[in-house]
Amino acid sequence: MRILSALVLREMATTYGKSAGGYVWAILEPVLGVLLLTVAFSLMLARPALGTNFSLFYATGLLPFTMFNDLSNKVATSIRYSRPFLAYPSVSFIDALLARVILNTLTHIVILMVVVGGIFVIYDLPIVINVAEIFEALLMIVVLAVGVGTLNCYLMTAFPVWERAWHIxxxxxFLASGIFFLYDMMPSAGQHILWYNPVLHCISQFRRGIYPTYEASYVSLPYVCGVAVTLLTFGLLLLARNHRDLLER
Structure with a gap:
């Protein structure tokens, strides 16, 4: 616990302590992103694809996607980021992974609460949410991001070109995860392909918790967890076998 606490504090200091405003920018960035989408699409469309509030619709799509993307990228660079500390025998690569998972998960949950809660308050929307569905969505996002990030932690460290290829x-x-358009509105040919995108399931599950009338019957928790656990297992096996060699690169 002392090692984890030290790594988390270091992460906080280096990520948010160097810039003026610190954690304020972590909240302002998604707020500005949601505001930009709201203004742009409200000029083109009469109403959003779900509900009546543009800000809430795009926030419930953009924020879960940002959480997955940021968390998976942070986990993927854990060894590179904590390389000096991994030279100590008492610090393992698991500590480096967990420290980044804990801090960034909590950070994004706070951002979700502040932004989505702020939208409900500012627009005076009726609060009829399903906390259990939202918790399940957050769990899906975290598990998937950790699985993807852990496998990429090995691949990006062992093969630096993979990092650029992965981002491409x-x-x-960003367009195929249901941020702008609901899965239900897409043509059947597109649905058969996009269903295999686990991020789409996470975002749809989150929206199901926010919008009580949205069923999203296509969401599959076993599928998302199956993909996540498979990637996590391979990632941990590769790191356990090769993490010492990776530190010398």
């Missing part, structure tokens, strides 16, 4: 390959996820 995953750029379409």
């Amino acid at each position: 390959l995953t750029r379409p996820l």
Whole structure:
């Protein structure tokens, strides 16, 4: 616990302590992103694809996606980020992974609460949410991000070119994860392909918790957890076998 606490404090100091405003920017960035989407799409559309509030619709899509993307990237760079500390025998690569998971998960949960809660208050929307569904969505996001990030932690450290290739390959996820358009509105041919995108399931599950009338019957918790556990298992096995060699690169 002392090692984890020290790594978490270091993460806080280096990530948010160097810039003026610190954690304020962590909240302002998604707020400005949601505001930009709200203004842009409200000028083109009469109403959002779900509900009546543009800000709430895009916040419930953008914020879960940002949480997955940021958390998976932070986990993927854990060994590189904590390389000096991993030279000590008492510090393991698991400590480095857990420290980044704990801090960044809590940070994004706070951001979600502040931004989504602020939208409910500012627009005076009726608060009819399903906390259990939201918790399940957050669990899906964290498990998936950790699985993807752990495997990428090995691949990006062992093969630096994979980091650039991964960012290029995953750029379409921003459009293919249901942030702007609901899965239900897409043509059947597109649905058959996009269903295999686990991030889409996470975002749809989160929206199901916010919008009581949204069923999202296509969401599959076993599928998301199956993908996440498979990636996590391979990632941990590769790191356990090769993490010492990776530190020398």
